[in-house]
Amino acid sequence: MRKRFCTALLGCLLLVFTAACGSGGTSTVKLAEVTRSLFYAPQYVAIEKGFFEEQGIDIKLQTAWGGDKTMTALLSDGADIALVGSETSIYVQARGSKDKVINFAQLTQTDGTFLVAKEPNPNFEWQDLKNTTFLGQRVGGMPQMAGEYVLKKHGINPETDLDLIQNVDFANIPGAFASGDAQYVQLFEPTASTFEKEGKGHIVASFGKESGHVPYTTFMTKESFMTNNEKTVKSFTKAVHKAQKWVQEHSAKEIAKVIQPYFEDTELEILASSVDRYKSQGSFALDPILDKDEWNNLKDIMDEAGELPEDVPYKTLVNTQIAEEVIGD
Structure with a gap:
């Protein structure tokens, strides 16, 4: 009797311990994308294939429908991380924001x-x-x-x-x-x-x-969030990088099947041909590193359009340390 009681007690303790570890190891991340776009296929792959879950991250995805709305969500803590064009971080910096918006992981590297x-x-x-x-x-x-x-x-x-x-x-x-x-x-x-x-x-x-290559859409967050949640940002970047590699290693049709839930009104054939077009021209970044040449190309494009408010140095709004660590792991 005593042996059965001890066994049962041990089982209960094991269940409690497992549940506690599971709940304590998960971080909820509010992610705001600038629009719903097939151009962001690796992001949807990371969600659907469970790559964020593997890193202990529960993604709450919202679509902001516009760069200004996306940045408003990020700056007001309506989002933890934003997927949007890097130019928006320059606009925020030019307005004198005390909490810089840091680009930490690149998703697309060409115009879409x-x-x-x-x-x-x-x-x-x-x-x-x-x-x-x-x-x-x-x-x-x-x-x-x-x-x-x-x-x-x-x-x-x-x-x-x-x-x-x-x-x-x-x-x-x-x-x-x-x-x-x-x-x-x-x-x-x-x-x-x-x-x-x-x-x-x-x-x-x-x-x-x-x-040419440009940081067209990147994952960014406030400097304060990055400082206080470095482990979460690194885990997030690991999931993104795994999705980037998965996209490169699989066919357009396989990718289309994974991301189809995000584009229910689009035929699989069209999704596949669209993904193939983006893959063939190298639109999906191969890794999360936003390099200096891409940043300078972005500024040249903005300057040519008369939209560069100030010459923001690469190191001011780009942090590649986490991305480099992820690639090196």
């Missing part, structure tokens, strides 16, 4: 938009854009700045050579192009491929290929 024409143009040349109506992106955002950077690179002045439209909200741009008179538009995937399939447009060029 494609030039879509209303009519087929298999022999497209950038000069074809002159004297046309171009539906662009929001002023001050990376899609618009990278787009203008590429246009100028090809000798096109967006202000004088185009009828440039920039007063349409991001979410309404596809519909405005389909129903309006614009002859060209910048679109992300899978919208660009969906338009092709439906005959609403035709992909003629990639801004990602033309603009």
